[in-house]
Amino acid sequence: MKFKIAGPSAKKYFEKLLPNQKFGSYWTKDKKNYVSKIYRLMNGLSGFEKTYSKIKLNYPKHIKPELMSTAPSVLSFLQYIIREKKAKKILEIGTFLGVSAIFFAKEVGQKGSVVSIEKGEQFSKISKENFVKNKVQNINIINDDAISALKNINLKKFNFIFVDGSKVNYLKIFKILENKINPYCTICFDDALYHGDIFNKKTKTNHGLGVKKLQNYLKKDKKWNKILVPISNGILLVDKKAKS
Numbered sequence: 001m002k003f004k005i006a007g008p009s010a011k012k013y014f015e016k017l018l019p020n021q022k023f024g025s026y027w028t029k030d031k032k033n034y035v036s037k038i039y040r041l042m043n044g045l046s047g048f049e050k051t052y053s054k055i056k057l058n059y060p061k062h063i064k065p066e067l068m069s070t071a072p073s074v075l076s077f078l079q080y081i082i083r084e085k086k087a088k089k090i091l092e093i094g095t096f097l098g099v100s101a102i103f104f105a106k107e108v109g110q111k112g113s114v115v116s117i118e119k120g121e122q123f124s125k126i127s128k129e130n131f132v133k134n135k136v137q138n139i140n141i142i143n144d145d146a147i148s149a150l151k152n153i154n155l156k157k158f159n160f161i162f163v164d165g166s167k168v169n170y171l172k173i174f175k176i177l178e179n180k181i182n183p184y185c186t187i188c189f190d191d192a193l194y195h196g197d198i199f200n201k202k203t204k205t206n207h208g209l210g211v212k213k214l215q216n217y218l219k220k221d222k223k224w225n226k227i228l229v230p231i232s233n234g235i236l237l238v239d240k241k242a243k244s
């Protein structure tokens with residue numbers, strides 16, 4: 001018996017990857033505005049831009065927050081993971097102006113805390129001002145290079161780690177974390193697609209190369225679960241496989 005499906009069919013799984021591909025946008029005529037419509041729907045449901053816009057920021061004149069702050073859609077997704085995991089202790093690498101740290105600090109509340117590492121003196125100073133401005137008292141900022149700071153931190157206490165700075169050192173950072181974190185910790189590496197540079201045979205940037213090196217290492221690994229979510233510039237979530 002033949003049956004009719006009420007929509008398109010895909011021949012390959014990759015055709016189902018993104019909502020704006022043929023499969024995901026089959027019934028809409030307005031292909032041009034489809035991505036912005038999805039964004040508005042996501043925002044309308046979870047209100048992430050409203051939360052974001054409530055954050056008051058000091059920033060240097062020549063640097064706009066949008067330049068390096070994580071997108072609200074990504075932060076709201078990470079907040080969801082943090083909530084589901086009931087994570088209370090968060091570590092971040094790369095504070096910038098403090099936006100993601102503030103999001104995390106608000107999520108974990110007074111019973112939780114955030115440690116954020118920032119090597120730039122100016123950014124660590126400004127983010128401290130921003131924590132005060134936004135009345136969050138549960139963030140501890142470490143003004144140091146990630147690699148040296150990680151050696152002096154008890155990594156076992158964290159249940160969620162957001163790596164968003166020092167892309168060049170992503171693999172080095174993972175190698176420090178992999179033997180020292182607790183088995184229930186989730187690590188999220190931001191910018192996992194690095195603006196497409198990871199697909200160049202010879203990467204155009206050192207950051208892209210750093211991200212690619214981590215991914216090549218993780219492809220061969222068998223001890224960690226890995227999932228790359230193609231949201232924004234890509235996030236790569238990693239956690240330890242349960243021992244069977």
Ligand SMILES: C[S@@+](CC[C@H](N)C(=O)[O-])C[C@H]1O[C@@H](n2cnc3c(N)ncnc32)[C@H](O)[C@@H]1O
Pocket residue numbers: 068069070071093094095096097098099100101117118119120123144145146147164165166167
């Ligand atoms: C993408 S921004 C972080 C954005 C921030 N997480 C947010 O969403 O608001 C990256 C930050 O990492 C910092 N950074 C770069 N290399 C670093 C290193 N080796 N150690 C610590 N911080 C570093 C940069 O100075 C920059 O402020």
